[in-house]
Amino acid sequence: MGIISRGFGGRRRESSPDLPPGQYLTHDFPVLSAGPTPRIPLDRWQFSIITETGEKHTWNWDEFTALPADEFTVDIHCVTKWSKLGTTWKGVSLDTLMADVESAADYAMAHSFGGYTTNVPVEDLLDGKAWVAYEFDGEPLHPEHGGPARLLIPHLYFWKSAKWVNGLRMMPEDEPGFWEAAGYHMYGDPWSEQRYHGD
Amino acid sequence: MELDGNALAGDLREVFAGDLTAAVFTCAGCGHAGAVATLRVFQPAPGLVGRCPSCEDVVLRLVRTPDRVFLCLSGATRLELSLDGE
Amino acid sequence: MVDTRWETKTARTLVLDVPEWPGHLPGQHVDIRLTAEDGYSAQRSYSIASAWPSDGGGTVELTVQRLEDGEVSPYLTDVVEKGDQLELRGPVGGWFVWREKQPAPVLLVAGGSGVVPLMAMIRARGLARGRQPFRLIYSVRTPEDACYADELRRRVRDDPGLDVHFVYTRKAPDGWPAPPKRIDVAVLNTHGWPPDFQPDCFVCGPTSFVETAADILVALGHDAKKIRTERFGGA
Numbered sequence: 001m002g003i004i005s006r007g008f009g010g011r012r013r014e015s016s017p018d019l020p021p022g023q024y025l026t027h028d029f030p031v032l033s034a035g036p037t038p039r040i041p042l043d044r045w046q047f048s049i050i051t052e053t054g055e056k057h058t059w060n061w062d063e064f065t066a067l068p069a070d071e072f073t074v075d076i077h078c079v080t081k082w083s084k085l086g087t088t089w090k091g092v093s094l095d096t097l098m099a100d101v102e103s104a105a106d107y108a109m110a111h112s113f114g115g116y117t118t119n120v121p122v123e124d125l126l127d128g129k130a131w132v133a134y135e136f137d138g139e140p141l142h143p144e145h146g147g148p149a150r151l152l153i154p155h156l157y158f159w160k161s162a163k164w165v166n167g168l169r170m171m172p173e174d175e176p177g178f179w180e181a182a183g184y185h186m187y188g189d190p191w192s193e194q195r196y197h198g199d
Numbered sequence: 200m201e202l203d204g205n206a207l208a209g210d211l212r213e214v215f216a217g218d219l220t221a222a223v224f225t226c227a228g229c230g231h232a233g234a235v236a237t238l239r240v241f242q243p244a245p246g247l248v249g250r251c252p253s254c255e256d257v258v259l260r261l262v263r264t265p266d267r268v269f270l271c272l273s274g275a276t277r278l279e280l281s282l283d284g285e
Numbered sequence: 286m287v288d289t290r291w292e293t294k295t296a297r298t299l300v301l302d303v304p305e306w307p308g309h310l311p312g313q314h315v316d317i318r319l320t321a322e323d324g325y326s327a328q329r330s331y332s333i334a335s336a337w338p339s340d341g342g343g344t345v346e347l348t349v350q351r352l353e354d355g356e357v358s359p360y361l362t363d364v365v366e367k368g369d370q371l372e373l374r375g376p377v378g379g380w381f382v383w384r385e386k387q388p389a390p391v392l393l394v395a396g397g398s399g400v401v402p403l404m405a406m407i408r409a410r411g412l413a414r415g416r417q418p419f420r421l422i423y424s425v426r427t428p429e430d431a432c433y434a435d436e437l438r439r440r441v442r443d444d445p446g447l448d449v450h451f452v453y454t455r456k457a458p459d460g461w462p463a464p465p466k467r468i469d470v471a472v473l474n475t476h477g478w479p480p481d482f483q484p485d486c487f488v489c490g491p492t493s494f495v496e497t498a499a500d501i502l503v504a505l506g507h508d509a510k511k512i513r514t515e516r517f518g519g520a
Contacts, residue, residue, distance in 0.1 A: 002318055002320050002326075002372040003320065003370050003371070003372045004320055004321070004322055005319040005320055005321065005360070005365075005369075005371070005372075006365075006369055007360070007364045007365075008319045008320070008321050008360050008364070009321055010319070010321050010325045010326075010327055010356055011327075011356050013325065015323070024325070030243070032243050032244050032245065033241050033242075033243075033244060034241050034244040034245075034246070034248040034257075035241055035248065035250060035255065035257075036241070036255065078245075079245050080243065080245055081325075115256075115257070159245055178257075178260075179245055179246065179260075179262070181260070181271055181273070182246055182260035182261070182262045182269055182271040183246070183262035183264070183267070183269025183271070184245065184246075184262060195264070196262070196264045196267070196269075197269070201492045201516060202492075202516050202517070203514065203515065203516045204380075205314070205330075205378055205380065205381050205515045205516075206330050208314070208330075208377035208378040208379070209314075209315075209316035209330065209374050209375065209377045212374075212377050217379070218377070218378065218379030218380070220378055220379055220380040220381070221379045221380040234380050235380070236378075236380035236381060236513070236515075237514070
């Protein structure tokens with residue numbers, strides 16, 4: 001650690017025993033972005049799951065929002081060290097989206113409008129652990145936060161919850177996504193502080 | 200907020216012996232060539248991402264941890280550095 | 286930090302005494318890292334405002350504009366005091382720099398606190414008694430927002446071949462011939478250099494300002510390769 005800056009507090013933050021190690025509590029909702037924010041018209045939105053055999057399942061916006069949806073409240077943990085507790089979302093469970101998908105793959109690559117990707121084990125997507133969310137706090141999800149729809153995998157660091165998600169590609173072997181290829185952890189469990197490659 | 204490749208100078212200096220912002224990249228996506236200083240850089244993000252000013256494809260990614268720097272140049276087909284120190 | 290002074294109500298210059306400073310070129314910057322007691326840290330880049338004499342013995346000066354929702358800049362403008370230590374890395378950057386041996390005329394275009402690295406170039410030219418004709422076009426919201434106003438006035442009088450033109454975007458001084466306006470083709474055409482002179486152009490400011498000014502320069506016929514830009518953020 002370098003020189004302590006006398007009187008420097010930084011952004012208002014609290015530590016809390018409920019948080020994963022190294023995390024601070026925030027009450028606002030920081031926007032992290034590595035590129036321009038895509039604006040996706042709903043009539044051009046679609047979500048696809050492509051299996052390892054090339055079989056493709058696709059939903060347009062009307063079909064997607066007609067699926068049974070959950071309203072749920074979860075904590076989210078960003079690898080840049082902020083955590084936000086008790087966030088309320090509405091979205092379609094991956095269990096619902098994967099119900100008719102025939103796949104034996106152990107991994108999936110999430111793809112987004114704008115080119116972002118992130119890899120996730122399939123077992124972390126199922127059993128009520130992940131959603132494609134399209135409402136936050138009772139409002140349509142704002143483009144800054146990944147709207148029209150984003151992946152939400154709250155038990156992993158938030159970079160796994162791909163904004164502007166438009167599909168999953170099932171993979172027999174694990175492959176790194178956008179941040180994983182640049183040094184972030186392949187799995188990203190906040191409770192084990194798996195931030196970077198090798199952690 | 201949008202910045203440019205000039206802001207990458209400090210972190211790149213930890214990887215390369217000389218300044219890299221004056222180096223010329225060639226974008227793997229569209230073939231555009233320009234100084235690293237002209238890349239479009241957005242923040243805040245978990246790392247620094249330099250995008251081609253011509254096609255917006257990602258040219259470089261830089262992730263700094265407390266004790267390491269990762270540099271991913273998969274979006275550049277070439278990096279050209281001057282040897283006269285300028 | 287050995288000294289400090291206010292340039293405007295919201296921009297403060299920090300004078301730093303950096304052990305083993307190797308000297309710097311005008312346009313280079315430093316990265317400042319602040320660390321709180323609990324280990325939380327934040328880092329930002331700041332351009333160096335001062336010029337470094339070729340025989341050494343200069344100072345490292347940063348001019349920091351306070352951004353209201355910023356995290357680092359309000360600390361540097363309002364909290365840090367003479368005698369405090371700062372952790373910095375630099376000098377860094379080798380593209381957005383001017384070197385004394387560049388013979389071409391120079392056009393500097395500043396938006397707000399984007400003037401800082403351009404001021405370093407003006408000061409370096411002054412130190413080196415450079416003969417390259419320099420023009421600065423400096424866009425500010427109001428006269429009170431202009432950094433280095435007295436020094437620029439003095440240098441226009443004393444540094445041969447330096448011209449400064451202000452553009453006021455919100456409020457112009459009394460008697461100013463033009464109403465407040467943003468930088469435009471007419472300003473860059475009238476107060477810049479003709480493209481035939483093949484000037485080295487340096488443009489620094491917020492992203493939208495830099496893009497507007499650079500696009501106009503290209504449209505006026507300047508070679509895009511002679512236009513160097515730096516977009517600043519630094520909350």
